[in-house]
Amino acid sequence: MANQHKHPVRGLRGIDDDLWADFATATANAESDRSAEVRQFIEWYVHRPGAQRPERPAQEVERPSG
Template sequence: MTPVKATHTPPRQMRIPDDEWLPFGEATKSQEASRAEVVRDFIRWYLRRPGAKLPPRPEAGPWSTPKDADEKPAAQN
């Protein structure tokens, strides 16, 4: 494995389906942010870190609708 640069954190692995990950990338670009920035902001907010704010959501766009329009969204827990 390649050593991690002193200025970087070690990579973490998450399994996110392409039908969510790829549109998420489009949505973050529309906000002039990266996926990593948005995920880090969300984690800080979720942990209630001082000064943390929930990252802003973009307006609805092509990423808002599943590719298969008949597809039903997953159940919320």
């Protein structure tokens, strides 16, 4: 089947649309994507051998409007 994914879809609750969009923006220039970053964090969190904590992107400085 063409649309069958290798991994089952996992639902995440408690993440509002703005947070999800900010996460998409933060991973847009990374060498991975949101799923890869979440997976890497979970592997690190549960102490999988060889897992490393994901690197956070540099924080952009918000400039006051006006």
